Amino acid sequence: MEDTILVVNCGSSSLKLALFDQNYNKIASALAERLNNTDAFARIKNVDDPVVLSANADHKQALAALVNAFRERQLMTRDPIAIGHRVVHGGETFREASPIDDATIAAIESCSSLAPLHNPVNLAGIQAMQALFPTITQVAVFDTAYHQTLPERAFRYALPDHYYRDWGVRRYGFHGTSHYYMAHEASLLLDKTPATTSIISAHLGNGCSITAIRDGLSVDTSMGLTPLEGLVMGTRSGDVDPGLFDFLAARGISAREAHRVLNNESGLLGLSGQTNDMRSLCDLADHGHEPSQLAIEVFCFRLARYIGAMTASLSRLDALVFTGGIGENSARIRRETAKHLCLLGIELDSDLNRDHGRWSDGRINAADSRYPVLVIPTNEELVIAREAARLATN
Numbered sequence: 379m380e381d382t383i384l385v386v387n388c389g390s391s392s393l394k395l396a397l398f399d400q401n402y403n404k405i406a407s408a409l410a411e412r413l414n415n416t417d418a419f420a421r422i423k424n425v426d427d428p429v430v431l432s433a434n435a436d437h438k439q440a441l442a443a444l445v446n447a448f449r450e451r452q453l454m455t456r457d458p459i460a461i462g463h464r465v466v467h468g469g470e471t472f473r474e475a476s477p478i479d480d481a482t483i484a485a486i487e488s489c490s491s492l493a494p495l496h497n498p499v500n501l502a503g504i505q506a507m508q509a510l511f512p513t514i515t516q517v518a519v520f521d522t523a524y525h526q527t528l529p530e531r532a533f534r535y536a537l538p539d540h541y542y543r544d545w546g547v548r549r550y551g552f553h554g555t556s557h558y559y560m561a562h563e564a565s566l567l568l569d570k571t572p573a574t575t576s577i578i579s580a581h582l583g584n585g586c587s588i589t590a591i592r593d594g595l596s597v598d599t600s601m602g603l604t605p606l607e608g609l610v611m612g613t614r615s616g617d618v619d620p621g622l623f624d625f626l627a628a629r630g631i632s633a634r635e636a637h638r639v640l641n642n643e644s645g646l647l648g649l650s651g652q653t654n655d656m657r658s659l660c661d662l663a664d665h666g667h668e669p670s671q672l673a674i675e676v677f678c679f680r681l682a683r684y685i686g687a688m689t690a691s692l693s694r695l696d697a698l699v700f701t702g703g704i705g706e707n708s709a710r711i712r713r714e715t716a717k718h719l720c721l722l723g724i725e726l727d728s729d730l731n732r733d734h735g736r737w738s739d740g741r742i743n744a745a746d747s748r749y750p751v752l753v754i755p756t757n758e759e760l761v762i763a764r765e766a767a768r769l770a771t772n
């Protein structure tokens with residue numbers, strides 16, 4: 379019988395569960411959505427019958443139902459050797475993944491004020507799995523941990539010092555697991571070691587962030603105190619003038635309402651007025667929908683500006699790396715972004731960019747590009763599974 383590792387990723391109203399074998403091949407994955415709603419549902423990928431959930435099922439009930447479904451379908455014939463949890467915010471406490479005990483839980487709780495939508499549901503997932511598997515090692519893997527190597531000049535805001543000292547107001551950065559994976563995968567593709575690899579890693583999914591990685595370590599990143607700062611995202615604005623809040627307050631829009639709009643109704647959705655989905659946006663633009671075309675242009679221009687900004691933290695660039703649903707799949711976004719980067723000498727090969735899936739090494743740059751450009755599929759679940767197994771067998 380094979381050893382397995384479970385990976386749990388709880389979002390505010392959804393969760394994902396993945397099961398890996400001892401060689402880190404994914405055996406099964408499952409999804410629950412619309413949790414705490416009357417139409418909550420769950421299903422195992424590639425299995426037609428849905429997993430039955432009660433109306434208003436919460437994270438705990440959905441995890442119990444999915445674990446049961448894995449067992450019933452013989453996908454998991456005995457307890458896993460380790461369970462890894464994605465946890466969004468580890469503050470300054472966690473510089474790396476941590477086995478979960480009472481002290482870890484208390485520390486995650488103390489970071490909840492920095493991520494009120496995320497850490498409490500991450501904890502709900504942890505507590506649910508502890509109840510289901512009381513003797514199995516559980517491990518927390520933090521989105522913020524990889525960025526704890528940022529130098530102070532990169533993580534401090536130019537605000538009164540006590541904001542940082544008393545309240546922890548600083549740039550933390552997110553998507554750390556994905557950027558860490560990029561550093562490692564890029565080093566393999568470039569025939570180097572992570573400790574000698576310097577890249578700019580652009581993670582472009584529904585959330586988007588970019589990180590400068592020097593000799594394997596994160597040294598600058600675009601997301602900040604919260605995952606709202608930086609690039610244009612699906613529904614998030616990224617950078618705006620902080621003066622906007624006062625301007626909106628004078629028009630009757632409270633800070634809370636402005637925060638909601640900047641998080642949920644802005645970005646590609648706000649600009650296009652139609653969708654936060656890049657694929658749909660490209661279709662709309664192709665049919666002459668000008669706001670969608672503008673949304674694409676703002677997205678690519680902001681990204682290119684940030685790529686330029688990240689070079690300030692590097693003395694050498696081994697590759698520019700694209701990942702995430704948009705970064706991996708959209709030749710158009712990569713092309714439009716690269717057009718702004720001619721001063722950096724970054725040139726794409728149009729055939730490789732369009733057909734990169736056919737080329738196993740992921741390179742899409744032109745032969746005379748000053749820097750290599752790579753497309754690397756991200757795999758955050760794999761990193762979490764490896765970390766969980768490593769800490770469980772330590």
Ligand code: ADP
Binds near residue numbers: 584
């Ligand atoms: P999440 O951050 O939720 O994990 P993903 O990394 O899956 O999201 O990225 C989702 C985004 O990727 C969506 O905007 C989707 O439209 C985009 N995407 C996926 N495939 C393509 C494609 N072929 N062309 C353009 N965008 C794509």
